[in-house]
Amino acid sequence: MAVQTTQTQASVLNNLDAVRAMIRRHKRNDILFAAVGLIALMIGLLTLLTLFIQLVSDGYPRFNLQFFSDFPSRRPGSAGILTAWVGSLLVMLVTFFTAVPVGVGAGVYLEEYAPKNLFSDLIEINVSNLAGVPSIIYGLLALGLFVYGLGLGQSILTAGLTLGLLILPVVIVSTREAIRGIPVAIREAAYAVGATKWQVVSDHIVKYSQGGILTGIIIGMSRAIGETAPIITIGALTFIAFLPPSPISDVAPYLNFEWLSSGFTVLPIQMFNWLSRPDHAFHINAAATGAIIIVVTLLMNGTAIYLRYKIRKNIKW
C-alpha cells in the first residue's frame, strides 16, 4: 500500500509538467469560451443598439410633444401618432384585463389543483405549444371568432382579446414557473400548522410567486405592444383622425365602455403604413415611431426586472 502511494506520488511528480499543461489548457479554454460567449452576446446587443441608434438618429427631428398630440396627416411634417398611442394604450388595457385573470388563474389551477393525469399532461403540452404558434394564426382565429363569429367587429375589444390570447401561454408558463420556485418547505409548513388548501394558495403560493407572475405579465405585454400581424389580420384601420370615446365619463357610473367597440390603430401599424409610403419624410416619422416602440418595450421590461427584484427582496421566509 505504502509502496503504491509513493509510486503514485512519484508519477505525479514526474507528470507535473503534464498536469500544468492541462491546467494551462483548461484556463485557455475558459478564456476562449468567455470570448465566444461575449461575442455571441454582443451580436444580439449590438444589433439592437445599432438599430435603435439608427432609428433615433433618423427620427430625431420628430421627437417633440406635437408628434404625440397630432392626428395622422398626409403631410409628413404635421402627422403625429396621437391615435396610434391612444389605440395601443387602450388595446393593452383590454389585453391586461383578459390575459391576467385567465392566465394566472389557469397557471395556479394547473400547478395546484389539476389532477396529474393524461388530460392535464395534454393541456400542459398544448400550452407550451401555443407559446410557439405564429402570431398571425391568432389573428386568423380572431378574425373568424371575434370579428365575425361573435360580431365584435374590428374594434379595440377584438384587438385586446386577440393579443390577450396571444400572451396567455406566456402568462400561464411564467405563473407556473414562479409557483414551482417556492420551496416545498413553505407549503408543508403551512399545512403543518393546519392551513386549508385555499389558505395555502391565497396566502402563500400566490403571494410569494407575485414577482415571477408580474414579470411574466409584463414580458407578455411588451411582446403584445409590438405585434402587428394579428392586428392587421383583424383589420385595424390605418387612417383614423379621431379618438375613441373616453373610458371615463362625468356622469354616473363614471365609466363607459363605448371605446371598446371603436375603430382604432396602433403604433406598429402606423409605423408600417408610414414605411410603405413613397415620400421619405414619412420614413422619418416611421423611424421615430419605431424608436418610441423600442423605448416603451425597454421601459416595460425594465419595470419587470425592477419589480421582480423589489418583491423578492421583500419576501422573507
Next chain:
Amino acid sequence: MKTTLVKSMRIAALIAVTFATSHVSAADKVIAIDGSSTVYPITEAMAEEFQKIQKVKVTVGESGTGGGFKKFCRGETDISDASRPIAQKEMDACKEAGIQYIELPIAYDALTVVVNSKNDWVKSLSVDELKSIWKPGSTVKSWKQVNSTYPDKALGLFGPGTASGTFDYFTEAVNGKAKASRTDYTPSEDDNVLVQGVSGNVGGMAYFGYAYYEANKDKLRAIPIIAKDGAPAVMPSAAAVKDGTYQPLSRPLFIYVNATAAAFKPEVKAFVNFYLDNAPKLVTEVGYVELPTEDYVAVKAHYKSMKPGTGFGGKNEVGIKIKDLINRIK
C-alpha cells in the same frame, strides 16, 4: 360551485348588455372606407380635409383592392378604394348580398418602368420588349437578350406581389392577360423594397406607381415607353398621362360608393361630393395625376344620376377613356 357559476354568468350578461347599449349610443356619423393601398393616400387626404369642415368621422383602411371589396360586398364599408375595376367574382358577391355600387374614376396613376441610375444603355423600351422580358416562361436573363446593342449585364427583375392591383394592370397591359407573368422575379408588396432592389443592382428593373419613382429620382431612372411600332417613346409624366399619350401604362383609379349609403346617408353623399370637388387639387398633391377637367364634370354628373353598376363587366381594360366608361353605364 354553483353560486360562482351563476355569478360569472351574471357578470357575462352584464357585460353583454353594456356592449349592446354602447353599440346603440355609438351611432355617431361614421364613414367607413377600405381598399387599395395605391388609392389610400388620396382618400386619406380627402378624409383629413373633410373632417376639418364637417363633424363626421372618416376611417380609412388599407386592405388592398381585393380585401376592400370583400368588406364592401359584406356591407361593412361605405366606400371602397380600388386600383382596378371590380372583378366578376366581386360583382357576384355584391349582387348576392344585395349591394349596389356607383363606380367613380377619380385619378390616374402612371405605372413607371425604372432601371438603376447607372444604367446608361436603355434609352427606351417598347411594349414588345417589355413583353419579351416579363411574359410567362420568359428566358431573358441578360440585357443583351432584350436588344443586341445592350451590354451583357444580368437582368435583375423586381415587381409587385401577385395580390397587387399594379401587378394585374401591368400584366394585362404588357402581356395581354391579367396575372400572366414570369415568376422568377423578386416580388414585394412594399414598393420601397423594389426601389431598394433596383437601386442596388446595376442591371435591375422594376415597375410601380409613379409616386415611388418621383420620391426616388436620385436613385432610379424612368424609361420612356413605346406603345407600338412607329409610336414615339413617351416618358411618364402628368402631362403625358392627361393627354393620353403615355400608353398603355397609365391606369385609372376608382372609388366604389355603396349606392344605398350614397342615397340615405347624407354624410356619405357630402363626402363623395367633396372628394370629386377637391380631387384636382389633392390628387396632384399626393403624387397622382388628376383627370382632365371635363372628365371630372362627367364623373360628377354620373354620381348625381346615382346610376349603379360597372362599365367594365368584370374585366380590366387597358387604355379606356373615362367618358366612354361612364357612357357605358348609362
